[in-house]
Structure formats: structure tokens, C-alpha cells
Amino acid sequence: MLRDITLGQYIPGNTVIHRLDPRCKIILTILYIAVIFCVTSPVWYVIPLAYLLVASRLSGLSAKRLLKSVKPLRFLLILTFILNLFFSAGTTVWVDWGFLRITQEGFLTAVHFSMRLVFLVAGTSLLTLTTSPVALSDGLEKLLSPLKVIRFPAHELAMMMTIALRFIPTLIEEADKIMKAQMARGADFESGNLLKRARAMIPLLVPLFVSAFRRAGDLAMAMEARCYHGGEGRTRLRVLRYTQSDLWALLATVGTLLVTIFAGMWLK
Amino acid sequence: MPDKSDFYPMRTEDVCYQYDEEDVAAVDHVSLSVTKGSFVAVLGHNGSGKSTLAKLMNALYLPTEGRVLVCGLDTAQDEEVWHIRRHAGMVFQNPDNQIVANVVREDVAFGLENLGVPHEDMIPRIDAALAAVRMTERASFAPHMLSGGQKQRVAVAGVLAMQPEVMILDEATAMLDPAGRADVLATVRKLNREQGMTVIWITHFMEEAAVADRVVVLDKGKIALDGTPAAVFSQVEKVKALGLDVPPMAELAMRLNAGGLRLPDGILTVADMVKELKKALCPSK
Amino acid sequence: MPIQVEHLTHTYMPGSPFSAVALNDVSLTIEDGELIGLLGHTGSGKTTLVQHLNGLIKPTSGRVVVDGLDLTQKGVSLLEVRKKVGLVFQYPEYQLFEETVAKDIAFGPRNMGLDAEEIDRRVRGAMEQVGLNYDDVAERSPFELSGGQMRRVAIAGVLAMQPRVLILDEPTAGLDPAGRNSILQMIRDLHAAGGLTVIMVSHSMDDISTLATRLVVMSRGELVMTGTPREVFIQQEKLRSIGLGVPQAAELTHALIAEGFPLPEDLYTLDEVYNAILALKKEGRAC
Numbered sequence: 001m002l003r004d005i006t007l008g009q010y011i012p013g014n015t016v017i018h019r020l021d022p023r024c025k026i027i028l029t030i031l032y033i034a035v036i037f038c039v040t041s042p043v044w045y046v047i048p049l050a051y052l053l054v055a056s057r058l059s060g061l062s063a064k065r066l067l068k069s070v071k072p073l074r075f076l077l078i079l080t081f082i083l084n085l086f087f088s089a090g091t092t093v094w095v096d097w098g099f100l101r102i103t104q105e106g107f108l109t110a111v112h113f114s115m116r117l118v119f120l121v122a123g124t125s126l127l128t129l130t131t132s133p134v135a136l137s138d139g140l141e142k143l144l145s146p147l148k149v150i151r152f153p154a155h156e157l158a159m160m161m162t163i164a165l166r167f168i169p170t171l172i173e174e175a176d177k178i179m180k181a182q183m184a185r186g187a188d189f190e191s192g193n194l195l196k197r198a199r200a201m202i203p204l205l206v207p208l209f210v211s212a213f214r215r216a217g218d219l220a221m222a223m224e225a226r227c228y229h230g231g232e233g234r235t236r237l238r239v240l241r242y243t244q245s246d247l248w249a250l251l252a253t254v255g256t257l258l259v260t261i262f263a264g265m266w267l268k
Numbered sequence: 269m270p271d272k273s274d275f276y277p278m279r280t281e282d283v284c285y286q287y288d289e290e291d292v293a294a295v296d297h298v299s300l301s302v303t304k305g306s307f308v309a310v311l312g313h314n315g316s317g318k319s320t321l322a323k324l325m326n327a328l329y330l331p332t333e334g335r336v337l338v339c340g341l342d343t344a345q346d347e348e349v350w351h352i353r354r355h356a357g358m359v360f361q362n363p364d365n366q367i368v369a370n371v372v373r374e375d376v377a378f379g380l381e382n383l384g385v386p387h388e389d390m391i392p393r394i395d396a397a398l399a400a401v402r403m404t405e406r407a408s409f410a411p412h413m414l415s416g417g418q419k420q421r422v423a424v425a426g427v428l429a430m431q432p433e434v435m436i437l438d439e440a441t442a443m444l445d446p447a448g449r450a451d452v453l454a455t456v457r458k459l460n461r462e463q464g465m466t467v468i469w470i471t472h473f474m475e476e477a478a479v480a481d482r483v484v485v486l487d488k489g490k491i492a493l494d495g496t497p498a499a500v501f502s503q504v505e506k507v508k509a510l511g512l513d514v515p516p517m518a519e520l521a522m523r524l525n526a527g528g529l530r531l532p533d534g535i536l537t538v539a540d541m542v543k544e545l546k547k548a549l550c551p552s553k
Numbered sequence: 554m555p556i557q558v559e560h561l562t563h564t565y566m567p568g569s570p571f572s573a574v575a576l577n578d579v580s581l582t583i584e585d586g587e588l589i590g591l592l593g594h595t596g597s598g599k600t601t602l603v604q605h606l607n608g609l610i611k612p613t614s615g616r617v618v619v620d621g622l623d624l625t626q627k628g629v630s631l632l633e634v635r636k637k638v639g640l641v642f643q644y645p646e647y648q649l650f651e652e653t654v655a656k657d658i659a660f661g662p663r664n665m666g667l668d669a670e671e672i673d674r675r676v677r678g679a680m681e682q683v684g685l686n687y688d689d690v691a692e693r694s695p696f697e698l699s700g701g702q703m704r705r706v707a708i709a710g711v712l713a714m715q716p717r718v719l720i721l722d723e724p725t726a727g728l729d730p731a732g733r734n735s736i737l738q739m740i741r742d743l744h745a746a747g748g749l750t751v752i753m754v755s756h757s758m759d760d761i762s763t764l765a766t767r768l769v770v771m772s773r774g775e776l777v778m779t780g781t782p783r784e785v786f787i788q789q790e791k792l793r794s795i796g797l798g799v800p801q802a803a804e805l806t807h808a809l810i811a812e813g814f815p816l817p818e819d820l821y822t823l824d825e826v827y828n829a830i831l832a833l834k835k836e837g838r839a840c
Contacts, residue, residue, distance in 0.1 A: 166370045169412040181648040184640040186664030206650035218365035225358040226379040237377035313729045472729040511731040516801040
């Protein structure tokens with residue numbers, strides 16, 4: 001049944017990585033991304049590789065699980081590789097078919113950019129795999145809250161995320177039901193060309209939107225009845241606290257970043 | 269003289285409400301005082317004005333005429349609106365459309381967070397509310413994994429944690445199956461009996477109204493009948509004319525009396541009927 | 554056009570940690586012209602069973618044969634099956650989508666590839682069957698109508714396909730007593746007009762006791778009882794053990810017999826109980 005599909009990729013656990021403060025994990029992820037962009041040559045991917053291996057070991061998730069999260073992007077990955085392979089400028093020609101040339105430089109660039117993509121996705125998915133969506137939206141709200149002075153809607157953004165997460169399973173279930181109901185009236189969602197298929201979605205999408213709006217209206221009223229009046233003066237059940245592990249993780253990551261920068265300067 | 273609001277946590281005085289696009293009032297001069305600690309069923313068919321009345325009771329709608337007093341506070345006073353909504357907690361019809369958070373426990377916390385209750389005080393209140401609706405074991409569940417009846421119990425807990433004076437349930441069982449309906453009704457009735465919670469139970473199900481202390485029947489926005497379940501449902505023809513069901517046993521009693529038996533008024537259940545038939549048919553037993 | 558269900562088993566998400574047996578070895582034959590009341594708790598498998606009858610769900614094992622057409626065979630035209638077996642979902646008003654009532658009802662016939670004239674004829678016919686006035690509502694938006702009227706439009710949308718079997722999944726859910734009674738009357742009339750086999754899924758014993766010619770009771774994915782209402786309601790203990798009640802008239806009969814009143818034990822309508830009690834009094838046999 002659709003309702004049983006787990007949301008997002010979060011895998012519950014109780015490891016050091018799971019217990020890190022979500023705010024800290026978001027910062028670590030940003031630093032990690034910086035590490036990747038500071039890698040200047042394919043060789044130095046050993047640094048983020050080591051970092052990821054340690055983190056995945058600590059989080060109890062296998063490296064294989066992390067690689068799995070790259071799978072949905074395999075076409076983009078192949079495209080990146082091919083484009084860079086054929087269309088980079090270079091002098092050391094390996095293969096020359098006239099209109100297509102493969103050069104050593106092109107090959108290295110292709111490897112470099114593909115690796116960058118793989119490491120980006122694998123690393124950020126470590127964040128979503130070990131942090132519940134709720135904690136993530138809490139962390140984001142807290143991190144962004146200083147921006148409230150410039151009227152940045154940090155609380156509203158986090159509330160929207162929470163509500164979206166809450167209603168995704170409900171709407172998936174509803175879509176499934178409406179689809180079946182229209183199929184019972186002879187609707188065909190599976191055959192025909194692109195235009196015909198797009199048109200066939202109307203009997204599904206219209207009722208789904210109507211229902212989503214009705215739900216939104218109901219929910220707004222229920223929230224008001226429970227005294228919701230924005231982020232002002234609101235307390236939270238979840239209190240975020242930094243611990244010592246957060247400090248160590250931060251130091252380790254900043255260290256990794258520095259090593260990467262120096263490595264890049266040393267081996268141009 | 270003791271303050272009236274202590275005795276009647278919910279009072280409406282000649283209250284009217286008219287929707288902008290309609291010509292007739294949805295609620296038409298309703299005066300209703302709900303006694304503290306009582307369980308009052310408001311019964312009516314669709315369009316009788318019962319849901320509008322519910323929304324007038326916690327300032328979601330403001331009266332076009334008359335007043336609504338929640339614990340003595342006039343709902344028309346803008347600055348009191350959060351006090352009023354805290355004191356008059358409301359549970360709605362659709363179980364899916366009133367749970368905000370994606371974990372049961374956090375949804376129960378939602379109202380407390382809005383009220384600015386300190387973190388340390390929240391936890392015992394949430395635990396007590398979850399225990400009162402028997403959802404402690406499912407505190408960490410996602411709402412979409414619960415049955416309709418369980419979702420409504422979570423909604424009840426969310427209101428209960430706010431420690432209201434009155435709980436208004438606006439057709440809270442209309443979308444549930446019979447097991448879920450019985451479950452939610454029993455849970456709320458128990459809160460009423462054990463914690464003295466004042467309950468306003470809005471419904472179109474006669475069986476639910478039959479367990480109340482008092483039944484108020486609405487029709488065309490006006491109070492058509494008001495009394496104990498026995499007194500209201502004995503008026504079989506009148507209740508039917510209002511588009512409502514009567515308990516089958518009340519109807520049978522009326523027909524048997526027309527057929528020559530002498531059964532007293534106020535038979536609502538099978539047990540009542542058995543007892544009275546024994547007396548009527550076998551006086552010696 | 555009988556429907557045969559043979560050893561039907563359905564498992565949701567087999568092989569996954571969420572695997573759940575929704576139907577377990579269900580066998581059932583439905584004859585022409587029956588009005589079946591399909592009873593059971595939420596999760597008893599009622600909805601899963603009826604969705605098999607027009608091919609929306611495929612059996613994990615077993616067969617479903619509709620009018621000689623085995624739905625489990627490859628190459629069976631599902632449109633053909635859906636023309637024969639119409640299925641009205643729970644809260645069907647939430648599937649309306651067209652700009653006008655007439656267009657929405659025409660959706661099914663249009664999918665069947667009928668010509669404009671025939672579609673119009675069917676739309677008018679279906680609206681009459683559900684008691685909607687064509688001149689008043691055909692050109693209105695379905696979203697302007699009341700909940701009860703929207704439900705009728707949705708039912709008309711299925712009737713316009715002129716199925717031989719009409720399945721309704723909890724057609725009275727969420728309606729007030731007046732709305733419920735008028736939908737039940739509509740179903741009674743549709744069935745009485747002849748030529749239509751009706752299967753109505755319900756939790757309500759009272760709705761179904763006066764309507765159905767035969768009851769089918771499900772519990773935990775299994776078919777546990779079938780028979781006329783009289784045959785089923787007499788088994789009160791068994792019904793209670795699966796969490797279902799009986800009509801109050803049957804409950805009263807049971808309780809009075811336990812108190813020693815000489816009543817026939819198979820009474821289940823108020824009329825029957827009324828007559829029996831008056832007879833007791835007249836004959837002075839009560840004690």
C-alpha cells in the first residue's frame with residue numbers, strides 16, 4: 001500500500017551522527033560542499049573520500065547505501081561525463097574522429113566533474129539519511145532565524161515544510177484513490193502519445209487540487225482554533241542543544257577543509 | 269451572587285449569524301447556556317446551523333447579532349480571542365485535516381507551543397493528554413499510520429493539553445466507521461465523567477445524542493427541542509419531522525402504545541425496552 | 554451475468570516488510586438480480602474484494618470470472634469489464650472534475666467511444682435514475698451543488714456506462730439521516746427497476762437489513778458468513794465476535810427470548826417484533 005512508503009530517505013538510528021544537532025549537521029554539510037569545490041585535481045578526492053568513509057562508519061550506514069543515493073542521478077552523471085569528455089579543450093589528443101576528439105585534458109575534466117557530482121550527492125544524502133525531516137526543518141528555522149531582522153520568513157518556511165511533509169502521504173493516498181475511481185469510469189492513464197497522456201491527467205489533477213484546497217482551508221481553521229498566530233511568542237517542544245560531539249565534528253570538518261585547500265596549493 | 273460564567277462556561281445570548289451570500293440567517297436567535305461539567309448534544313440535519321453555531325463558540329465566526337460568552341468573555345472582544353480559543357477547544361470533522369505535525373506527540377504539543385508554554389511544563393501536560401485518550405503507546409507514530417478514530421483521539425488530546433474549560437466537537441465522528449465512532453464518543457464521555465470536562469457534542473447521529481445529559485435539536489438555525497434524551501426522543505413524530513432518526517426502541521414503544529400497551533415515556537435502549545415489556549406483559553413477575 | 558470469485562487471495566506489497574494479506578481464499582458466486590449487502594469492519598477486505606470485481610486490482614492467486622470472462626487471463630479488455638461492472642467509490646463526489654454536471658456524467662460514456670447522440674441520451678437517462686432534474690442542473694458546475702447532489706452526480710456518472718452490476722462502496726458515508734434515507738431509497742428503486750445486480754458495501758446493519766436480498770460478511774480478509782438477512786442476523790454471537798452488531802429489533806428479540814418470552818428467534822425488523830409482541834399480548838402467552 002502506498003501509505004506504507006517511508007517518507008524522504010531518513011533511516012532512524014541512534015549513532016553519534018544521528019544525535020548531532022541538526023543545525024550543526026547543516027553547517028557541516030555546507031563545509032563539506034566547500035571541501036569538494038576546493039578539490040583541484042581528481043587525486044585529491046581521497047580527502048572527501050576519507051571524510052565520507054569515516055562519517056558513514058560512524059553513522060552505521062554502509063558506503064554502498066550512500067552510493068545508492070547517487071543512482072537516480074546516473075543519467076545526469078553519464079551526460080556530464082560525456083559532454084566534458086568530448087567538448088573540453090585540450091592538446092594531448094587520444095582519439096580523433098574529426099568532429100569528435102578525446103583529449104587527455106578532456107578525460108581528466110570529465111572524471112573531475114563526475115567525481116564532484118558523486119561526492120556532492122553522496123555527502124548531502126548522508127545528511128538526509130541520518131536526520132529526520134522534522135529535525136531538519138527545526139534546524140533550518142533556527143539557523144535562518146537571525147535573518148528575521150531583514151524580514152526573512154524563517155518560521156513560516158519551516159512551518160510550510162512541516163505541513164508539506166505531513167500531507168504528502170495523505171495526498172498520495174488520495175491520488176491513488178481518485179485514479180482508481182476514474183479508471184472505473186474507463187479512464188486510461190497509460191496509453192497514447194504525450195499530449196494524450198497529459199490530457200488524461202486532468203480527471204486526476206482537478207479533483208486532487210480541489211481536495212488540496214479544501215484541506216488547506218480546513219487546516220487553517222483548525223490551526224487558528226488551536227491559537228496559532230505565527231512564530232511570535234511561540235515555544236517549542238523540541239529544544240535544540242549543541243553538545244561536545246558537535247564541536248568535535250565541526251573541528252574535524254574545518255580541519256578537512258584546510259587540508260584540502262593546502263593540498264590544492266601544493267599540487268597545482 | 270456567584271458569577272454566572274462559573275456556572276455556565278459557554279453561553280449564547282440571542283445569537284444570530286448570517287453568511288454574506290445567503291438571505292436567511294444560518295443561526296437565528298439562539299440562546300443556550302451550557303452548565304459546567306455537562307455533556308450537551310447539539311443535534312440537527314445538514315444545514316440546520318449546528319456547525320455555524322460551533323464556530324461561533326470559539327470566535328472563528330463572530331455573531332452578526334447577540335453575544336457569545338466563553339467563561340464570561342465576549343467573543344467580539346478582539347484582544348481576548350486567544351484566551352477564548354484556549355478555553356473553548358474545538359475538534360473538527362475531518363480527521364486528516366486538523367493534525368498539523370507529522371508525529372503524534374508533536375501534534376499534541378502544537379497548541380501549547382502556540383500558547384508559549386515553557387518547554388518543561390509541556391511534557392507532563394502532553395503525557396497526561398495522551399494517556400487520557402489512550403494514545404501513549406502511539407506517541408511517536410506518524411498520523412497517516414493511524415485509523416480515523418485514533419486520529420480523532422489525537423485531535424482530542426491536542427485540545428485537552430491546552431486545558432480548556434469547554435470542549436466542542438463539531439461532527440467529530442461523521443467520517444468514522446461505527447467502531448471509530450463508538451471509540452471517540454466513549455473517550456470523550458469518559459473525560460466528561462472523570463475530569464468534569466464540559467462537552468458540546470455536535471452530531472446528526474441520534475445514537476450519540478442519546479448518551480448525552482441534554483439534547484438540543486436545531487432546525488433552520490433555531491432551537492426546536494431542548495431537554496433530556498428521554499424527553500426529546502419520546503416526541504417520535506416531531507423528531508422525525510425534523511429530518512432526524514429516533515432510537516428504534518422509542519419508535520417501537522410509541523407504536524406498541526398505539527397498539528394498546530401502556531409503556532412509559534423515555535424508552536431509548538433495548539435494555540429499557542426489555543425491562544418495561546416485562547412489567548407491561550407480565551405484571552406478576 | 555453471474556460473477557464468480559474462486560479462491561481469491563490478495564497480498565499487498567508481497568515480499569516487502571509491509572506485506573499484508575488483504576484477502577484470504579475467498580470464494581463467492583453472485584447471481585443476476587441479487588442485491589448483496591457486503592458487511593465487515595474497516596480492514597476486513599470488503600473494499601479490496603470489490604476492486605477485484607472490475608479489474609482495478611489483480612489477484613495474487615485465484616480467479617474472478619465476470620460473465621464468463623476470466624479477469625486473470627492476459628489480454629482481457631478491462632474497458633469491457635468496466636462497462637459491465639460499475640464501481641462507485643466511497644465519497645465519490647470527490648472525483649468530480651468537469652465544468653458541468655452533464656460533461657462529468659458523460660466522462661464514462663465518452664471513454665467507451667460512444668457517439669454524441671448516445672452520450673446525451675445516457676446522460677439524461679442516468680440523471681433521471683438518480684433523481685436529478687436535467688434542466689435544472691445539467692449545465693451547472695458540479696462544485697456548486699450540495700454534498701448529497703454531488704454524490705448523485707457521481708453515481709449517475711457510473712450508471713451512464715449502463716453497467717449490469719453496480720457496486721457501491723459505503724454510499725451513505727458522511728450523510729445525515731435524510732440524505733442517507735434518500736440514497737437508500739434510490740438504490741432500492743434502481744434495483745426494483747430490474748436488470749441490475751447491486752452490491753452495496755456497508756458498516757451499517759440498519760441500512761442493509763431492510764435493503765439486501767443477501768448478506769456477505771467479511772472479517773480479516775475472509776468470508777465468514779453469507780445468507781439472507783434472516784439467516785445472518787440469527788447468529789448474533791458470531792457477529793459480535795467479529796465486532797459487528799445486529800439491528801436493534803434482532804437484539805431485542807434475542808434479549809426477550811432470554812427472559813423467557815416465547816418469540817420466534819429469527820425476527821429482525823421493527824414490524825415483525827411489533828406484530829409478535831402484540832400477538833403475545835392478545836393471546837396472553839407472554840408469561
